[in-house]
Ligand SMILES: Cc1ncc(COP(=O)(O)O)c(C=O)c1O
């Protein structure tokens with residue numbers, strides 16, 4: 001597959017090069033030059049395909065010819081070693097649980113897939129790659145876990161000080177080895193801006209190969225398509241009117257869902273479920289896209305004031321507002337509303353949701369009020385114990401900690417505090 005930069009000022013490139021560079025030299029996000037819908041027989045036979053087979057059939061056009069089929073199959077088998085179950089909440093609402101991986105947030109699939117692709121590209125050469133990643137909570141832990149011990153790869157994670165949960169912080173600061181955490185005095189947007197600036201800083205890039213493990217990297221973003229496909233496989237016999245409510249921050253996940261739709265998956269509509277960081281919801285109401293400094297909320301991983309992937313969403317809809325607004329709705333909720341939703345899910349349906357999933361549930365309910373006769377799937381993007389204090393205080397129950405969480409609880413945090421880009425640069429160059 002050939003990829004082009006959405007800023008259209010950089011040469012086209014291969015999958016391998018797009019993964020190794022992360023961001024195009026003109027600061028644009030890479031985008032596939034073609035998207036070929038899957039065959040009729042794929043959809044006819046989907047019930048007999050395993051998750052790995054579905055993933056292989058859907059992603060191979062984007063990785064070929066740089067990753068041979070047998071290698072791709074192994075990467076996928078290794079990546080998808082856990083389940084993606086659906087829980088029925090009501091007759092019209094289901095939860096797609098994406099938190100059964102090693103760090104218990106949906107980022108595990110993309111991070112593991114990308115780590116394995118980079119590991120493959122690095123085999124037999126001595127060129128070290130430094131993966132720079134900005135996190136508002138979950139990407140950092142998933143990338144730390146996915147890239148731990150990958151040869152020739154050093155990982156540097158920037159996270160906003162005091163704005164991630166205790167467990168998220170443990171997951172991204174305790175692994176050591178090739179993983180370094182930088183605690184930034186600022187917001188997620190400050191972290192993301194520093195990372196993007198480093199990619200364009202020739203005094204750094206002339207000395208080291210930098211890449212990104214945020215969803216700006218095609219190998220982190222594209223595997224997120226799988227979730228929508230696995231949900232379709234589980235639900236298509238029961239419902240022919242599926243809409244997805246996606247708790248959104250950087251908009252990589254929902255954009256991956258739209259890629260699945262372009263491949264032929266019959267998804268009727270997407271709902272961007274936002275917290276108070278409602279840039280896209282506002283855009284859908286006003287047609288004005290106005291990035292703002294992010295606001296701290298209890299669904300912290302969505303505290304993004306300038307979502308990177310919105311440009312990809314626009315590209316997928318021909319940069320045409322009419323087309324986009326037919327396919328995407330947006331809703332935004334306060335922390336108080338989120339807490340009520342956690343309560344409602346627990347007391348009425350015996351379901352323990354995390355704050356991100358709860359925002360997704362609220363958006364399903366509001367969409368269905370205006371558009372009945374659909375079945376709404378909200379993505380439960382993180383395990384509730386990642387936000388232990390909030391969830392336990394809300395439902396007034398203790399929740400059992402899964403082994404993935406217990407394994408990091410007592411580890412010692414190791415992070416370097418920084419507050420400026422110059423400090424990041426000095427750390428990278430040393
Ligand atoms: C738990 C959780 N939910 C939702 C999101 C938002 O996803 P996206 O950035 O792909 O919109 C994130 C972070 O990205 C997350 O960690």
Ligand SMILES: N[C@@H](CCOP(=O)(O)O)C(=O)O
Nearest residue numbers: 135136137138139214215301
């Ligand atoms: N919510 C994310 C923010 C970064 O998103 P990404 O998908 O672009 O990595 C986080 O948890 O860090």
